[in-house]
Amino acid sequence: MTTELSNPLALIAELTHRCPLHCVYCSNPLEMQSRANELSTETWSRVFKEAAQAGVLQADFTGGEPLARTDILELVRAARAAGLYVNLITSGLPMDEAKLAALVEAGLDHVQLSFQGAREEIANEISGARSHEQKLRVLEWLKQHRIAVTLNFVIHRRNIDQLEEMLAIAESSNATRVEFANVQYYGWAFANRENLLPTREQLNHSVEILKRAQERLKGKIRIQFVVPDYYAKYPKPCMGGWGRKLLLITPSGDALPCHAAQVIPGLAFENVRDKSLREIWEHSPAFQKFRGEAWMQEPCKTCDRRDQDFGGCRCQALLLAGDAAATDPVCSLAPLRPKVDAILAGMNSAPRAEIFVKPNWLYRPNPS
């Protein structure tokens, strides 16, 4: 067991929960913060300084839609002035040519542009808004700047068959990295899971396509593929381990060890309005709770893989097993794995006609 506490490496700054899109898989919590509760420019600026002092190298601006903040340029400048590498994770919606130029000028290092699909129709269905064309425009504008670009495609049953077209979009852009991230089932995605889970054939086919693409695009575009962990043998090392590398600040200033941590009952979160980032990192009970291995149950407790995957995702354990300290039920060694298998078996044996009909989505609303 590692007793020495390392520094946080990245600060995930959820600047706002406001967003022009309504993605059915949005990882945001079901209960979102309104604009009135958002941290001020000054508080964020202080947090960036404290983060850099605590050893953080990178700030990921995310949300909601970070561009919905009218002070976004000031925030980029503040994070850069604090010495952080600034990454903007965006839907690209409230972007225009002038704003992009101003962001680059302010010191933005990296843009991650998220796509809901390869085609207008599916992208608009998933995001509940007209959004696809605008993203293609943003891709063109990005070519005019010396800035690193990553594309992010969130993959699920209704767009996993468009991988070739998604690759074509990536190849026509100046992106050097593409993430094909299978939906992770928390937040709104958990509510829509039944209609998002890909079938086994879809998954196998997608793995083949992406392996070939990885070979073909070697040295040009790095392709990252996040497998849907319901189909995996072992869980993902969620957040690189609880309270080990990452720190997330919600729009209202709560410090969380991961995006979904608020679903875990009984965890008390500290707020950056009251405490310094270093204090929170070192002493927040929520961060301490699942740090290291003391909290683990069997089979994790004595498993050889526990320093690789840290027992998986605590929030998934809560959502599927009702116990945040349980082994992540997607693990093939977990006592509750049969529950995940039953979900997959049910879906994979359902009539295809039923599976591929347009679902009744639960859309993510926009907080005021």
Add this chain to the structure above:
Amino acid sequence: MPPDLTSFPRLAPGCRLNDKSQQPRTLLMPERALRLNGPSLEIVERCDGKHTVQQIITDLQKIYSKAVPQKVESDILGYLALLHEQRALDFT
């Protein structure tokens, strides 16, 4: 392939050195960060699109005048090739 001595290495988009005031000096990249010190810092500081590979070699041979010049040269070429492989460098 070793880089051409007359080319100008330059940090790739999304890659930069952190500020002089910050310690340790670090090369920040889209997916990771590299701590730099001594020769590696001297090299990266000169990857600004204004120094040729040859100029970087000459500069470092002066700074590390006690080292064998051929060794300095081969170390630099190796390091530049490595950074290029990690897509942290362009050559113009």
